[in-house]
Amino acid sequence: MSERVIGVLASGRGSNLQSIIDHIEGGYIKNARIGVVISDRASAYALERARRHGIEAVYINPHAYPTKEEYEQKVLEVLEEHGVELVLLAGYMRIVGDTLLDAYEGRMLNIHPALLPAFRGLHAQRQALEYGVKVAGCTVHFVDREVDHGPIIIQRCVEVREDDTEETLSARILEQEHKIYPEAVRLYLEGKLKIEGRRVRVLE
Template sequence: MSLPIAVLISGSGSNLQSIIEKMEDNILDVDIKVVLSNKADAYGLKRAEAYGIPTAVLSHKDFGPREEFDAEMVRILKEAGVEAVVMAGFMRIITPVFLNAFPGKIVNIHPAILPSFPGVDGQGDAAKYGVQLAGCTAHFVDEKMDHGAVIIQAAVPAYPGEDEDELRERILKQEHRILPQAVQWLAKDRLSVEGRFVKLAEADVDLAETDGLSLINPPLEVGF
């Protein structure tokens, strides 16, 4: 059985593309019912259309309180048969109206190693701070921005004085790996949350052999 999901985007949709490609390779057990964007010119909509995936555009500017916007998103997604949501570059903070419609089934990708550098420019903030390691986080979504329990994180080196775009690209490559992995774990119901800790059931790797130095944790499984 494939998990019926929605993917929410605001921009280019490269993380959406990574999910689609894993679906095409029969690695991901999900079915994208709709790709929804709050911006009509988001290139990710064209990516979806190229694969025959239904799309929807809902501008937050047409609504008053955030709750009204979220309620309309819920209506669209529920009508499409969606059971879980992937936020892949969706630049909106969601409210309990949306969270309560998909409890424990909303995943986000953030381009920083949370809890460091939350917000709209995690990569740029990390570069300006002068970190030696940057990275990305796939996490469950809660009512706070970039705050929910961490599913998987990847780290990449950051070099003094390098162009921020170089660091962004290095991080993005890892986003394209860990987000599909997190989505697959969600689809197979292998994730459980205890407090702030996410536990992975039936891992297909020998964690004892990773020596604790892996730059991606939990380690990626076959195909990712």
């Protein structure tokens, strides 16, 4: 069976990227490989993580292109050059536009550190603490035309403690992110996810 090719877009340290790499190398995600990691930041540690595992690491400077569409067209070209079937956003700090969505609709996943639809956008953990919630968590979802909005695949809850700071809550949520993102990728590649409107049904 030929390997399925994953592409990852990242802007930062890439801890969720590392989790996906580890789960592929450990055999939890089977018959798949990461073909390329693309970052919009030259200093992103995600690129170094990719290189350490023999994965093509590509920096594309968004400021080198006059428009978002032209920048995304370059990203798309790199993804297609590597035969990418599934795109994962792993701390990618740009809003995905129509160029990429048109090409990868239903084939692009994101992970967000909140129980969507609550606390969309930046600083979700801070938002949760300021709101006074008792439970926080993380969500893997399909990417659609709105930020942190697409059909939900998996969610995991984390208790909010009385002495939590943004940092401590973020760390506990991240532990769960590293578990549910590989699970969602595995389910996708095994053909077990079916989108029905707003719902994602997991097939047996």
